[in-house]
Amino acid sequence: MEFLATSLLELITQTATNLPPDVRAAMSLAAGAETPGTQSAQALDIILSNVDMAKEDEGPICQDTGMPTFIVHTPVGVNQLRIKKVIREAVAEATRCGKLRPNSVDSLTGKNSGDNLGEETPVVHFEQWEEDEIDVRLILKGGGCENKNIQYSLPSNLDHLGRADRNLEGVRKCLLHAVWQAQGQGCAPGALGVCIGSDRAHGYDLAKRQLLRTLDDTNPNPTLAKLEAEILEEANRLGVGAMGFGGKSSLIGCKIGAANRLPASFFVSVAYECWAFRRLGVRLDAATGAITKWLYRDPARKVERMARGEGFALTGREVILTPPLTEAQVRALKVGDVVLIHGEMFTGRDNVHAYLMKNPPPVDMNGSVLYHCGPVMLQEGNPDDPRTSRWTVKAAGPTTSSREEPYQADVIRRYGVRAVIGKGGMGAKTLAALKDFGAVYLNGIGGAAQYYARTVEQVLGVHLMEFGVPEAMWHIRVKGFAAIVTMDAHGNSLHADIEAKTGAALEALQEA
Ligand code: SF4
Numbered sequence: 001m002e003f004l005a006t007s008l009l010e011l012i013t014q015t016a017t018n019l020p021p022d023v024r025a026a027m028s029l030a031a032g033a034e035t036p037g038t039q040s041a042q043a044l045d046i047i048l049s050n051v052d053m054a055k056e057d058e059g060p061i062c063q064d065t066g067m068p069t070f071i072v073h074t075p076v077g078v079n080q081l082r083i084k085k086v087i088r089e090a091v092a093e094a095t096r097c098g099k100l101r102p103n104s105v106d107s108l109t110g111k112n113s114g115d116n117l118g119e120e121t122p123v124v125h126f127e128q129w130e131e132d133e134i135d136v137r138l139i140l141k142g143g144g145c146e147n148k149n150i151q152y153s154l155p156s157n158l159d160h161l162g163r164a165d166r167n168l169e170g171v172r173k174c175l176l177h178a179v180w181q182a183q184g185q186g187c188a189p190g191a192l193g194v195c196i197g198s199d200r201a202h203g204y205d206l207a208k209r210q211l212l213r214t215l216d217d218t219n220p221n222p223t224l225a226k227l228e229a230e231i232l233e234e235a236n237r238l239g240v241g242a243m244g245f246g247g248k249s250s251l252i253g254c255k256i257g258a259a260n261r262l263p264a265s266f267f268v269s270v271a272y273e274c275w276a277f278r279r280l281g282v283r284l285d286a287a288t289g290a291i292t293k294w295l296y297r298d299p300a301r302k303v304e305r306m307a308r309g310e311g312f313a314l315t316g317r318e319v320i321l322t323p324p325l326t327e328a329q330v331r332a333l334k335v336g337d338v339v340l341i342h343g344e345m346f347t348g349r350d351n352v353h354a355y356l357m358k359n360p361p362p363v364d365m366n367g368s369v370l371y372h373c374g375p376v377m378l379q380e381g382n383p384d385d386p387r388t389s390r391w392t393v394k395a396a397g398p399t400t401s402s403r404e405e406p407y408q409a410d411v412i413r414r415y416g417v418r419a420v421i422g423k424g425g426m427g428a429k430t431l432a433a434l435k436d437f438g439a440v441y442l443n444g445i446g447g448a449a450q451y452y453a454r455t456v457e458q459v460l461g462v463h464l465m466e467f468g469v470p471e472a473m474w475h476i477r478v479k480g481f482a483a484i485v486t487m488d489a490h491g492n493s494l495h496a497d498i499e500a501k502t503g504a505a506l507e508a509l510q511e512a
Helices: 004-017 021-033 039-057 080-096 168-182 200-210 222-235 327-331 350-356 401-415 428-438 449-453 494-511
Strands: 067-075 123-129 134-141 150-153 156-158 162-164 190-197 251-259 267-273 278-284 291-295 319-321 338-347 369-371 376-380 390-395 419-422 440-443 456-463 473-487
Touching (some): 004 134, 004 278, 021 039, 039 473, 080 123, 150 156, 150 200, 168 222, 168 251, 168 267, 200 251, 390 449, 390 456, 401 428, 428 473, 473 494
Parallel strands (some): 190 251
Antiparallel strands (some): 190 267, 278 291, 376 390
16 A cells, blocks of 8 residues: 555545535536526635646645545455544644645534544545455545534424425425525535435434435435426526525535435435535545546546636726725725725634633734634744744735624624624624724625635734634734625614525525
8 A cells, every 4th residue: 555645645635635526517507597696696706816836736626625535445455444544644744844724623622633633533444345456535624614514303494495394395495495594604615515414413423414416416316306407497597696695506416315214213414515625535446545547537628717807807896995094984985885905903713702801802802803713824934933934925815704693793793893804794793893983894705715715915913823823813914815795884784684685585486
């Protein structure tokens, strides 16, 4: 097995940095369906450019490289313990090289292991099979979309859809509801992996395994094939749109499996996958561990550029913001404005927000821009020598902001934050604070980690490093950081509007 380590490292690197062809094709269709000039179309332009950048630089497509989940089939007699050990070594090496973000956090102490290894991480499933080769599939599914997974226990009453019974019509309602409840928080357009039946735990596992199918395949079960096609068509009539900005492209795939259930249970388990649908696989020679074949790829077809034209083009109507910001500057902004930030900002997510509730900030945040982001950072040079040590940003897209809803209003008021950047929007408490204090919420494009990393001119410093790389407070200087005002200082929220409109669309589908 002399090639096993290099084969697995290559699998991880390619999965994290190079979107598979079926997802590229689906995203091209989604972008083509969107109305030019809309916010969703702009978001898709940035997303497509980001996919190209990730491939060019071999950098993570999204900064959240997810929970590495391996599904391995081995011939009888192959040593699975040895394969698991090498998988763990490859994961640690990929993390060291900046292809994976350190994502393994001790659930009791909150400590990040720093190398993606820890209790039950990475996730590795083994199965034996009759073939001669080893088959390894990897899926990197990030936290934003993982948080939008949902499980229904039928019968159930669903918002805007009424009662979902224990039949296929009930399942249909669940799946439309799953797309609606995700809004932009799971970085739409997304894909659904679905399991009808089984028990709670295995149902979720089987739902995730549906994501191993290619987006363009046809379900061999005609009933499920029909339901998949219906959901894809109907979900794209809801109007969620890319990043939840409203639009025609909400779903790029729906893959459904069915498993037997207990008489008393009827679960519908949904694995919601974001547009950054990273899964690949390899066949390995069982004697040497060398790659004999890539799965999900056609070796005869070269990887095509995704961006249309020049990608995201500036119109000249963008509002330039140079922090520190004044109250008057942010009160002049309104929902729908596109801003370009030139200057300094601070990152802060879950741990930083919790810290700020009890402690003063380590920096002056008056007039600041606070970016909900857990970047991938690499330290170059000698870490003990400040003359040579230097942090570089490898990936830096926005994280889901709703997690900070319990804290954000207080952080804005207490410390004078004038702009918060994240994705998916925030709730009523934050909206009220934006209005009272004079601040805005800016929606970045979720998953556009390479696009945003290129806007970072310099890492000026880091605070609260004890929280680990993704959770630390990074002080960066950016140039041309593009985002869209989705919650303004006048009480307007694009997210609340889209949620209401798409809810009405669900009701219309119900009546149709
Ligand atoms: S694209 Fe969005 S949901 Fe997907 S991993 Fe990245 S941040 Fe999370």
